[in-house]
Amino acid sequence: MAEPTVPVKVWDGWVRLFHWGTVACVLVSYVSAKTDNWDIHYASGYTLLALVLFRIAWGLVGSDNARFATFVRSPLAALRELARFGRAGPDVATTHNAAGAWMIVLMLALLLAQAVSGLFTNHDVGFTYSQHGPLANWVSEATSERMSGLHVQIIDLLLIAVLVHVMAALAYRLLKGHDLVGPMVTGVKQLPESAARAPRHGSAALALSLIAAAAGAVWAVTRLGGGG
């Protein structure tokens, strides 16, 4: 008989705010770029950058299970996790699994690169109007050109990574019966009693300070170039 499960709060509200805020920003940034709505594109890009900076900080000093030191393990551990994929068994994870962790690091790196490159873009690549990021005039034309090229290339890599990410979540649901999406929405996961140890969550004061610092840093960067 299967072991009884109990609800455990695995994801704090800050990780969930980051996750779904990021999803919204990626969507809005993509659509606004395709439809030449540049004010919206800038606003969502800046919000995305603040979210990613916050998540990096939260990954260093935030909730135990949100820390990189907790969930990023060796590539060998990731391969072992993939090799175990076909095996049945209940979900006992209170953080990202070793394979998902590398995908998350990759997506964070791509999101950061996408948002930062946007700060240095100019109108020559992929833009129909004379648009440029707030730091485009702070670097040489060649660097701005390179950043502009990266900005329109990284999005494709990011979309591929997101596709793999969503398919992986779906595969865990369909093939292993593990619900990963529900906990990313509600914060709560059903865990077998023997594995039900709630992680220590970081304080709201710390999270709000980090969000304010991230937003302040992005605001300062946009002011550097006289806004954009």
Ligand code: HEM
């Ligand atoms: C633009 C689209 C998306 C991006 C960039 C993205 C990125 C991420 C990132 C960075 C994390 C790590 C969260 C953290 O530790 O802070 C994550 C986790 C997660 N995402 Fe997404 N995501 C996207 C869309 C989605 C969608 C549409 C779903 C739903 C099917 C989803 C399901 C999940 C789940 C279930 C986790 C937690 C996985 C686990 O339990 O280890 N994501 N995502």
